[in-house]
Amino acid sequence: MPYQNFFLSCLLVLLQTSISQQEEQSQLLLVSFDGFRWDYVNRVPTPNFRDLMNEGVQVEKVENTYITKTYPNHYTLVTGLHAETHGVIANEMYDPIHNKSFSMEGPSVYDAWWWEEAVPLWVTNQKAGKKSGAAMWPGSDVAIGGTYPTHYLSYNASMPFETRVEKLIDWFSGPEAINFGVLYWEEPDESGHNLGPESPLMDPVIADIDDKLGFLREKLKAAGLYDKLNLIVTSDHGMTQLSHDKIIELDTYVSRDLYTWVDKSPVVGILPKEGKLEEVYSSLKNANPNMVVYKKEEIPEHYHYRHNARIMPLIIEVKEGWTVMQNRNGSFMLGNHGYNNSLPSMHPVFVARGPTFRREYTKASMRTVDLYPLMCSILGLKPLPNNGSLSSVQDLLVETPTSKPEVLLTPRQSSYAWAVGSILGTALVIGFLFIFVQQVTQRQLPPLHLSNSEITQPLL
């Protein structure tokens, strides 16, 4: 029958529309240029950063988390948790309960146990049935909770930026596309350490990062992704200039036989030998005006750096620009980070653009912990408990998340609600069409039949 074919066609169109709506999910790429200080964009012409600011949003002051080191802050960016809560409290760690050590330069990086006090966003995204891709982000080549990103690259510092970008573009394209990607690049951190951030030699390094951002933009445009995808460009921390005149030698104040040194300057974990805590503490307490020594319980609450077994019984924090070493035989760098997160020199850059972000909007300040709930909102995911606040950064977005109720649903509820809604909607439309077509076909029946029924019925 012709109208049955018509129903089938309607049904197919409805199903195809529903499927394409489901596939039309927000895409998000988070990029970190390690050690890109917030004000580097003002040092040399940075046309690509400028374009992103004009096309999207810029945040002038971004407060990262204590300590302002690479591993703690990269994990904060993808968990919304301060270091004491996500557990990656330093680049070098010791866990006294389990007698285990972690070093960012050793195989312990791949021991998932260090990462499993939190769940990174790529895992949450995948648990919601979506796909993630990671290019060298710290921790992204570790099976955290038994799960790797859907696509990832094993860490290889020598893989060029361009290759990492091309991998991500592939993952963001095609029918099996990811909706969330993370991209990491080692510069300008490495040059900042070696040259010092105030060196004029840093200018071409910063210009090169802008060129790399330009390469990413061009590749996104060529793939037809530039206007579909939300792009966030930020960093883990800034960088400050050091000086040979600003070195504190711990051996001057306390015997190294009394403690174990954990992590490096400018915030050092000190593990006193059994029964030696008070002796070490009193030796260091007023030893040098350019360093502060805290017993663990004295660490200011607003540092969010106390409640974790991996934080040592004593920590030393030195003033900006100072270096703490056991003696001068240790290696010395001209630039460093890790200092107090209230210092402007420690703050990272932040720019973002895409369909979800406002245009030409400058925000005065945010905290990096707020980025996680913001990204969850963009991806339509329910955030896990975190230290951030979506309402603090909601003004960066075009649309308020309250207009997207599915954000508050669990992934299972969300897909269930979608399925029920689709079935009910389809059934209603088919029912309506059935009645409509029935009416039309009845009116087109032969006049004799119609008149018969009209005549016979009143006679019953």
Ligand SMILES: [Zn+2]
């Ligand atoms: Zn870093």
